[in-house]
Amino acid sequence: MNLLKCWKNHFNNFRLSQKMLFVYFLIFGAFSTISIAAMQTTLAIYDNKIYENSLQELFYFVNTIENELDNIEKSSSSIAIDYEIQKQLTNMMSMSNKQEYLLNMSSFRSQLLNEALGNESIMNIIYTDRNGVELNVGEKYVALPEDIYRTILEKADEAKGGFVYIEPTLEFPYLVSGRDIKEHIDYSLDYLGTLIFINDINVIFERNYEFLKSGQKNICVFSNNEIVYENDGEYFKDIPSITDEQGYRIINIKHKKYFMCYLKSEKTEWTFVNLFPYTNIFMLNSIIRMLMLVGFFVLFITAYFAMKKLSLYITAPLEKLTKSMQIIERGEFEQAKLYLDKVEALSEVGILKKDFLIMIDEVMTLIHENYEKQIILKDTQYRALQAQINPHFLYNTLNSINWMIKSNENEDASRMILSLGTLLRVALSSNTVSTVLEELELVEDYIFIQKFRYGKRVEFIIKKCSGLELFKIPSMSIQPLVENAIFYGVENSLQPCTIKIKLDKEEDYLNIIVSDNGMGMEDDLLEKVKNFQVKTTGNGIGLKNIKERLTLLFCEDFKLQIQSKIGEGTMIKMTIPTYRSDFNV
Structure with a gap:
């Protein structure tokens, strides 16, 4: 049953021309098998008739010899009496x-x-x-x-x-x-x-050979396995022993096939053997068999190429239509139209092709009408997302710089200003995509700023893998995760907190994990964060920002997971595909 299902699945995956050839093989194969079987049966019946006739001829011959011997006996008797x-x-x-x-x-x-x-x-x-x-x-x-x-x-x-x-x-x-x-x-x-x-x-x-109608006659007579008579000693020394009263065999003598017919005389108990080449009597059958097999083979090959050409002729328009659809999948509408010929046909395929060309024109019209609108809409969406960068972070950073300057910590203030400038440059940039390495460097600047604010209350640990410059993600995607970790892990905890940023590759995906060992969240709050239902500043807005931009860039081929438990901390895991590293948004 499983084998039948497997064959059915293979058959369904065949192209239409292959299915037509497969059906041809089945039909012609069945017809050829039945025809050859019928021919073999007919020739086998004919062979049996030949065997029986050969034995009948030998029977007449033996009777004639017995009559000759009877005449000798009668002659002696007539003289004696x-x-x-x-x-x-x-x-x-x-x-x-x-x-x-x-x-x-x-x-x-x-x-x-x-x-x-x-x-x-x-x-x-x-x-x-x-x-x-x-x-x-x-x-x-x-x-x-x-x-x-x-x-x-x-x-x-x-x-x-x-x-x-x-x-x-x-x-x-x-x-x-x-x-x-x-x-x-x-x-x-x-x-x-x-x-x-x-x-x-x-x-x-x-003088009695006339009863044997085969072309070549090789007669031998045995009595108790001793030769009574033979007309050609070349053959009979190699024939097998005979034990039954009558019959026929196909034997090989000196690498040649011979037909041997034998009969035992009831009068003399002599065994009469008639031996002749197999081809002498079965040549016609052999030729018929060979001609039939060659004929079927030639017919099969001829019909195969004819059927193949016919199937290709029938399915060529459908294959062109299928190829055109594949070109459409790549977005090459004009190329798809050029691939289809302009021949008008009233068949089902011709009507389908005509409707497909109409559909292409309508889709191209819709694309041209809505393309600029969609570009403007996406650009507006990106800019609106970028505008959601947390303003409290900017205020707190500037305030920290102010206190550094007043405290004559000019070098740290200078470094913080440079880090803040980098953050603002990226946030306000028109580039919507950055490499993962650039994003990680941005996070390092962000961490530098936050260390001055929180001091020993927080420790940052970064573990990264190689090749991060090859993978791209939406700009400002990792920094909000670190920001959330600080909010939930550091500000709500009385103990020092450790924040880990880990990046590792797994087959065709890159995992970006930001975790903390802070207080964690209760299940109700965690559920609201996952659904972006927390409206206060710093609570979930950054994650929604990230998810919307990841959707615009990767559609659904990404994951954003949040795990948290009271007393153990919170982990945010972002998984992006590494095989999509060539887009330009």
Whole structure:
């Protein structure tokens, strides 16, 4: 809540053009966020469709491979149960003449050759019987390793006429399959020999690539983490292990991103993997994403500068009007009028500007009409205030000088006359402002005169700080405070009295404190003194004089405090600003 309030205060302090740009940021930012989110959602759905299509393509491919393997199984089965072949092999098994046996074997060879030539994936068909006679036919001879030959014979024997196969390996990349031929004519199931098919797995895969529509096809087939087939060994040695039945992943191989789609065959339990560069299929999506982001960024920057220029165009008259008002605050009315252009407009700002110019003219007229009157009035006020200097002090001082002369105290009389002359010169001067240092020197002259009158009844202590010549106050401001201290502290006390004058600086203010340890005042009298309600000579008239002149000079930026307590004395504290030292009244 406090954070929201803080942001609200910051927003309120913005200029109008900044507020317009801020609102633009919010609106366009929300629009951009929603648009980008919608685009990302749409492209994500499209990506999922691509993933599903890729998996579907691989599914068709696997089914086709399984059908190819089924065809191999069917071919071996059709040969094994063919009536003519069964009859021929049964007769051959009963022949004791070797030449006749070989002659029939030659005929059987032709049948096997026709079968081999009819399927381009079959490299060789091998027939062997119990006598170890081996018949090898096919378009291309492939030497079958002895260990694989023995293994397929064992597996065929264990299958009792069922179809068996040995998966290709990197060392022998051919699918080896086969079955035992059992005698079915009389259902004796006697052994008539073993058929072995050698199939080129590359041919099987390559002629079915059409089901994979991606541009670059990298196929690999795994069986128990052993490679059955691969068409590019550069990639598949770095792919991670696969444990689930089907799916797709995005993987990194050699610092490049690839899309890997995989599916496990239920028939063979082989895992088929199709791997291709990510950009081959997702390039369009990547380009769309990039174009959308770049488009939004360019649109945002363009709209920002357009909005900034528009906001400045709209708010420029208001800012000029505000600047003109600030010039008015400095009292430069003519400069404020010159700052505003003369273009007439019917908009709200134009009407406001017109009324403001009218107001300036009226204020200038009023100032010119009343300026001289106010100057005369202030001058009269100053002179009237100066006229309030206590006349009793003058009478008593002259009387003291008279007695000094009669007593032949000429030097003291001379010094007193000089001090009195200084006081009268300042009181009657046309200067209404003096420095604090000049005022303090005037107080010293005043104290010199009063010491002759009161003698040991009063002691004066002055404590001052440096730099008093830099600060200005109304003339004759400190002397009346000392005069009041003498009146309330000395004349009303039977004991010797001490009057302290202390000046000290406190940040941007100067404190002038005049205190005494006399009898003090009762609360009722103190309240009357504070309100300038005491009318007798010497009682409060000097303070009112000071307050009126301080008000004319400092307005309300000063303090005049009075504290007094019976038996403890009275203190008057005047606080004036030190930063206002450049006025000339």
